[in-house]
Amino acid sequence: MDFTFDDEHVELRDLCRTFAAKEIAPYAAEWSEQHVFPTKIFKQLGELGLMGMLVNAKYGGADAGYVAYVVAMQELGGADQSVACSWNAHSTIASLPLARFGTDEQKERWLRPLAEGTHIGAFGLTEPTAGSDASGIRTRARRDAGGWLINGNKMFITNAGTDMSLGVTILAVTSEPGEPKRFGTFFIPKDTEGYSMGAPLQKLGWNASDTRELVFEDCWIPDDHLIGDEGNGLRQFLEVLDPGRISVAALSLSLADAALRLAVRHATDREQFGRPIHQFQAVSHKIADMATEVEAARWMVFRAAWLADVGLPFGQAAAMAKLYASEVANRAASASLQVHGGYGWMRESEISRFYSDAKILEIGEGTNEIQRTVIARSVMGS
Numbered sequence: 001m002d003f004t005f006d007d008e009h010v011e012l013r014d015l016c017r018t019f020a021a022k023e024i025a026p027y028a029a030e031w032s033e034q035h036v037f038p039t040k041i042f043k044q045l046g047e048l049g050l051m052g053m054l055v056n057a058k059y060g061g062a063d064a065g066y067v068a069y070v071v072a073m074q075e076l077g078g079a080d081q082s083v084a085c086s087w088n089a090h091s092t093i094a095s096l097p098l099a100r101f102g103t104d105e106q107k108e109r110w111l112r113p114l115a116e117g118t119h120i121g122a123f124g125l126t127e128p129t130a131g132s133d134a135s136g137i138r139t140r141a142r143r144d145a146g147g148w149l150i151n152g153n154k155m156f157i158t159n160a161g162t163d164m165s166l167g168v169t170i171l172a173v174t175s176e177p178g179e180p181k182r183f184g185t186f187f188i189p190k191d192t193e194g195y196s197m198g199a200p201l202q203k204l205g206w207n208a209s210d211t212r213e214l215v216f217e218d219c220w221i222p223d224d225h226l227i228g229d230e231g232n233g234l235r236q237f238l239e240v241l242d243p244g245r246i247s248v249a250a251l252s253l254s255l256a257d258a259a260l261r262l263a264v265r266h267a268t269d270r271e272q273f274g275r276p277i278h279q280f281q282a283v284s285h286k287i288a289d290m291a292t293e294v295e296a297a298r299w300m301v302f303r304a305a306w307l308a309d310v311g312l313p314f315g316q317a318a319a320m321a322k323l324y325a326s327e328v329a330n331r332a333a334s335a336s337l338q339v340h341g342g343y344g345w346m347r348e349s350e351i352s353r354f355y356s357d358a359k360i361l362e363i364g365e366g367t368n369e370i371q372r373t374v375i376a377r378s379v380m381g382s
């Protein structure tokens, strides 16, 4: 076992750390307060080669692998969870269906602008009546005049409505009612007639990320917008959720780590009864517990990433990492806020933003109840 970063990982970490400290952290509170999606940051991430970390170099990506991706996520997510969650959706679930199942022509046309970072991608699975139950979606794609006619709604979709959005990759039912249910994956460019979206949804956290309901009303797309084979759509979507779980696990770890860092700083600076509060065992033990859990989560997340990089099965490890790291993130955010006392409850405090951003980590990209089901099935071999 080798737990050290190689030179490339250290270089990447330093690059992301410097960028996050200079360009993201100082403005994160303002973006969150004003609900502003920071387009400029994503263009800069593109210039730094960070918008296609998991995409083949042939299509403009860095092909850096999952360990490198987790390294970068620690720095971005430690500065701002809104930026990091948008980057997460773009880099994994939005880009990977095209990267894995697209034709060369589709990759040149849509994956390249995503990987080069001139545009940002979105992934549309969830619907108003189908969240955890992915196969219960109702959005329908019907063959029509050399293409497909799409009708239906998608709910809570990240990155679809920004001024650098390219379009959305959606899952739709392709079978007729009464037939065994079949699904297809389709790419819908942003300005397609019949594709519209609601206003940004107002959320408890991730306030600088773009989340909307998407509407498809007799939205016609040509046949070459089908990604992969008709009938394989659900399998394709479920397949990209595995790397998505590594990504949300990494996002969670970055939050837990940030909460720990802020608790240590406050416990050092804040004095009560004539001494820094970390000298009270009730405070220092909270910090010890946080640090221990963060460390355990770190190794689970990096191990899942490493398994993916070396081509070993990683589905179970990814689900476990997502489950554990997101729960550690919530415990750490709560304990850190407690260490901050009343100052932590103030909107202007950094920990209050991380606290608001933590809960969604147990819900997004498969709730933790669903992760437990996935893990149990894998452990039981069923």
Ligand SMILES: Cc1cc2nc3c(=O)[nH]c(=O)nc-3n(C[C@H](O)[C@H](O)[C@H](O)COP(=O)(O)OP(=O)(O)OC[C@H]3O[C@@H](n4cnc5c(N)ncnc54)[C@H](O)[C@@H]3O)c2cc1C
Pocket: 089, 122, 123, 124, 125, 126, 130, 131, 132, 133, 155, 156, 157, 158, 159, 203, 206, 211, 360, 363, 364, 365, 366, 367, 368, 369, 370, 373
């Ligand atoms: C900010 C935000 C961004 C998002 N971005 C995207 C995106 O970009 N693309 C996208 O497709 N989706 C996105 N989502 C949707 C997200 O993935 C879903 O919210 C999530 O999968 C849960 O679905 P649901 O909200 O419909 O909850 P439901 O599925 O209705 O679940 C409600 C509760 O019931 C529990 N439950 C349901 N079924 C079971 C079961 N079988 N066993 C045990 N418990 C169960 C759940 O765990 C949960 O606690 C986003 C959501 C949010 C809030």
